Amino acid sequence: TATESVADDGEEYTHVKVGVDFPSGSDLPAMEAFDYGGSQTILELMDGWVAEHIPGVEERIDSFTSPYTMTEDSYFIMDTLAENVAVFSGGSGRAFKFGPLIGDCMAALVTGGTLPMDLERFRATRDAVQL
Numbered sequence: 001t002a003t004e005s006v007a008d009d010g011e012e013y014t015h016v017k018v019g020v021d022f023p024s025g026s027d028l029p030a031m032e033a034f035d036y037g038g039s040q041t042i043l044e045l046m047d048g049w050v051a052e053h054i055p056g057v058e059e060r061i062d063s064f065t066s067p068y069t070m071t072e073d074s075y076f077i078m079d080t081l082a083e084n085v086a087v088f089s090g091g092s093g094r095a096f097k098f099g100p101l102i103g104d105c106m107a108a109l110v111t112g113g114t115l116p117m118d119l120e121r122f123r124a125t126r127d128a129v130q131l
Helices: 040-053 095-111
Strands: 002-007 013-018 057-063 077-082 085-089
Touching (some): 013 040, 077 095
Antiparallel strands (some): 077 085
16 A cells, blocks of 8 residues: 655645555465565556556655455355354455445344345355365
């Protein structure tokens, strides 16, 4: 994620947060192996995209890289594992956008209530998840 500054009239600045996510291509052996510095090449590509698509951007003022869990197919895991035991995982850095729906789904899974949507693509037993 990079934070870019956009000059307003006068001394005020607006800040724009730009992010990109993608699988790294392999599992980490341990969190100590994660490169929190990120890729300079990716940052330069983001800077170029921002300069082309957001007029008035001056410069990147900050950047950070953070790991997150991601399944092979990029879908969450939302399923029951046993009676009254449900799991949610693989939020992949974007689950917050679905918070209320995820909460409703998880409550229905645990209580046996009516699901608000079909969860077939989120099953823990699908091919992209290796339990």
